[in-house]
Amino acid sequence: MFKKLVATLALLSAAAAVAGLGTYATFTSTTSATQSALTTGVVQIGLGASGPANRLTLGASGILPGDTMQRAVDLSNTASAGNDALASITLTTTASPSSALDTDTTNGLQMTIDSCSQAWTESGTSPAYTYTCGGTTKSVLASRPVIGANLALSNLASLASATTDHLRVTLSLPQTAPNTMQNISDQLTFAFTGTQRAGTSK
Numbered sequence: 640m641f642k643k644l645v646a647t648l649a650l651l652s653a654a655a656a657v658a659g660l661g662t663y664a665t666f667t668s669t670t671s672a673t674q675s676a677l678t679t680g681v682v683q684i685g686l687g688a689s690g691p692a693n694r695l696t697l698g699a700s701g702i703l704p705g706d707t708m709q710r711a712v713d714l715s716n717t718a719s720a721g722n723d724a725l726a727s728i729t730l731t732t733t734a735s736p737s738s739a740l741d742t743d744t745t746n747g748l749q750m751t752i753d754s755c756s757q758a759w760t761e762s763g764t765s766p767a768y769t770y771t772c773g774g775t776t777k778s779v780l781a782s783r784p785v786i787g788a789n790l791a792l793s794n795l796a797s798l799a800s801a802t803t804d805h806l807r808v809t810l811s812l813p814q815t816a817p818n819t820m821q822n823i824s825d826q827l828t829f830a831f832t833g834t835q836r837a838g839t840s841k
Contacts, residue, residue, distance in 0.1 A: 680723040684797065684833040687713035691758065695808065695829055697766040704816040707809055711759045711770050714795070714831060715803040724836045725798045729789045730780070731830045738823040744784040746816045748825070751809045752780035754794060758805050770807050779806060785827065 687693035694710040702708070716725060732750070734741040740748050756774035763769050777794040797804045808829070812820075 680835075681718040682723060682725065682833055682835045683717045684725075684728065684831060685715050685717045686831070687715075691761045694766075694768060697768075698826075699766055702812055704812050704814045707811040708766075709768060709770050710808045710810075711761065711768070712806050712808060713758075713803050714797055714806055716797040716800050716833065718800045723800045725833045726836045728792050728795055728797065728831055728833045730792055731788045731790070731832065732786050733828045733830070734786060734825045735828070736824065736826060738825050739820050740812075740823060740825040741784075741786045741827070743820075744786075746813055746820070748785040749782050749811050749813060750780065750785045751778075751782045751811075752792065753777065753807045753809070754779050754796075755805045755807065759807055772807075779804075785810060789832070 686695070689696075691711055692713040695712045697710060699706075699708045714728070716723075730752075739746075753772075754777050755770075755772035756776075757772070759770035760773055761768050761770055779792050779794055780790060783790075795804050796802045
């Protein structure tokens, strides 16, 4: 019995010695690299502050069937952090208060948007301005009822960063507007939304 105990202790001591050798016999090597800064881009669009760069804030009164209202506005991609292009810009229009001017899609207000390759030339007196283009005119939104959600705008230069579109928004009341549209009012809101370009390799 004593011999077996001594032999067992000897085996345990040998195993401990081997384990100890394993602990101190591991070679290691470490290397590293620090990446330069990673920064996100900016998606930002804006409208002109005031004056001929933003007449959308002007209302109109005494509107009769056949009247038109032209309003110029500059729409800009103001992102400056690199090439922050946009995939699209859409327009959502809402009315509050609302009336038949916006709910009647046939006889109510109709909207058209055009762009000019340079700033529009403004004529007339407030708020009855009219605009002519001294450059190239393109259609941005074909004539349609004034109220719409996420309306796709075409032919925009401002999809590219640090560029501006000179837009003319034309609202018209059709000749078919009925007598029931007398003495009513609307307040329109124009909300432009820019969506980032598709993901790419960086």
